[in-house]
Amino acid sequence: MDDLRKRALDYHQFPKPGKLSVESSKSCTTQDDLSLAYTPGVAEPVREIHADASNAYRYTNKGNLVAVITDGTAVLGLGNMGALASKPVMEGKAVLFKRFAGIDVFDIEVNAKTPDEFIETVVNISPTFGGINLEDIAAPHCFYIENELKKRLDIPVFHDDQHGTAVIVAAALLNALTLQGKVIEAAKIVFLGAGAAGCSCAKLLKSMGAKHITMVDRTGVLDTSRPDLHDNNRELAVAPSAVKTLADAMQGADVFIGVSAKNALDANLIKDMAVNPIIFALANPDPEVLPSVAHAIRGDVLMATGRSDFPNQVNNALCFPYLFRGALDAKAKQITEAMKIAAAHALSELAREPVPAEVLAAYNLQSLAFGKDYIIPKPFDPRLLARVSKAVAEAA
Numbered sequence: 001m002d003d004l005r006k007r008a009l010d011y012h013q014f015p016k017p018g019k020l021s022v023e024s025s026k027s028c029t030t031q032d033d034l035s036l037a038y039t040p041g042v043a044e045p046v047r048e049i050h051a052d053a054s055n056a057y058r059y060t061n062k063g064n065l066v067a068v069i070t071d072g073t074a075v076l077g078l079g080n081m082g083a084l085a086s087k088p089v090m091e092g093k094a095v096l097f098k099r100f101a102g103i104d105v106f107d108i109e110v111n112a113k114t115p116d117e118f119i120e121t122v123v124n125i126s127p128t129f130g131g132i133n134l135e136d137i138a139a140p141h142c143f144y145i146e147n148e149l150k151k152r153l154d155i156p157v158f159h160d161d162q163h164g165t166a167v168i169v170a171a172a173l174l175n176a177l178t179l180q181g182k183v184i185e186a187a188k189i190v191f192l193g194a195g196a197a198g199c200s201c202a203k204l205l206k207s208m209g210a211k212h213i214t215m216v217d218r219t220g221v222l223d224t225s226r227p228d229l230h231d232n233n234r235e236l237a238v239a240p241s242a243v244k245t246l247a248d249a250m251q252g253a254d255v256f257i258g259v260s261a262k263n264a265l266d267a268n269l270i271k272d273m274a275v276n277p278i279i280f281a282l283a284n285p286d287p288e289v290l291p292s293v294a295h296a297i298r299g300d301v302l303m304a305t306g307r308s309d310f311p312n313q314v315n316n317a318l319c320f321p322y323l324f325r326g327a328l329d330a331k332a333k334q335i336t337e338a339m340k341i342a343a344a345h346a347l348s349e350l351a352r353e354p355v356p357a358e359v360l361a362a363y364n365l366q367s368l369a370f371g372k373d374y375i376i377p378k379p380f381d382p383r384l385l386a387r388v389s390k391a392v393a394e395a396a
Contacts, residue, residue, distance in 0.1 A: 019095050063130045069132060076089060094106075134160070156335045162197060163204075194236070326395075
């Protein structure tokens with residue numbers, strides 16, 4: 001860890017601080033170039049946009065520019081680190097947008113005292129952008145913020161911690177269920193964690209056919225008798241029953257999806273799951289249960305985590321660049337449930353196809369094929385851009 005810390009800090013500091021820079025997309029080397037780039041020539045596109053706002057997509061970078069914006073209240077697994085401390089993460093997100101989908105990003109870190117203050121800031125700067133990627137905003141405020149912005153803006157608004165995670169989980173789960181001989185409509189699914197990611201994952205799975213979902217948080221099973229539920233998780237609550245705890249819910253469960261904290265799953269509960277269980281332990285950087293522990297308890301387990309050093313990494317980089325690419329290409333006004341489902345199916349189908357040689361080389365692998373250790377494509381798969389973006393654009 002000391003070596004990782006030094007390498008990470010050196011990476012961010014040298015040869016110059018940060019991970020982003022701005023470069024011109026037009027030549028500006030002559031007097032004539034200058035007259036076109038700025039005064040007097042720049043007045044012409046200004047007049048065109050003033051006459052018709054849609055011309056901003058023709059004469060500026062609006063159609064390929066996304067704001068990655070946060071208040072710093074839920075940074076990675078570190079908690080409320082504040083707006084400024086979140087900047088390395090936002091810059092990193094920008095790098096992934098550019099690397100994987102050719103999308104330009106301005107990272108924006110906002111000091112906001114209230115959710116409404118944050119909302120007003122985003123609304124006021126929104127004319128600059130073709131899309132808004134909300135990032136690292138704590139629940140339950142993130143739900144309110146996203147919903148209000150979707151009402152007020154005519155460009156896609158997407159909270160990646162919710163919906164990006166949901167798309168990847170859905171894609172991976174479709175393949176895991178197939179490999180384990182199960183179907184989503186009949187699977188008994190238990191979530192540990194009912195925050196932004198957990199609720200969004202559960203809702204997307206429900207829209208894709210899941211009928212038996214039990215949500216569990218620190219207090220226990222979310223049922224309709226609990227007075228502490230909020231608008232975003234109340235619709236996921238089940239009718240009151242004898243099932244009150246995680247241990248109760250895990251009896252005969254087909255799927256466990258953890259979006260909670262390190263070691264939050266008592267490994268002994270894995271013994272109580274159904275035959276051929278599926279465990280997605282997605283807490284970062286340390287999962288709810290380590291794959292080595294789960295496999296030692298059950299030989300029939302299929303595992304996924306959020307980490308790159310274990311098989312089946314549930315990685316949001318597989319979603320947000322391509323989802324936005326498809327949305328921007330289609331000039332979509334919002335990102336819909338149909339677009340997310342299309343992305344999930346495209347990812348699921350891609351993992352079932354032969355893996356290109358360049359992917360094997362990127363990961364120093366001799367072979368890789370659809371199976372228990374490969375249920376989701378690798379982030380450096382060059383087919384992702386065309387396949388996922390196209391599916392999203394068509395759904396839009």
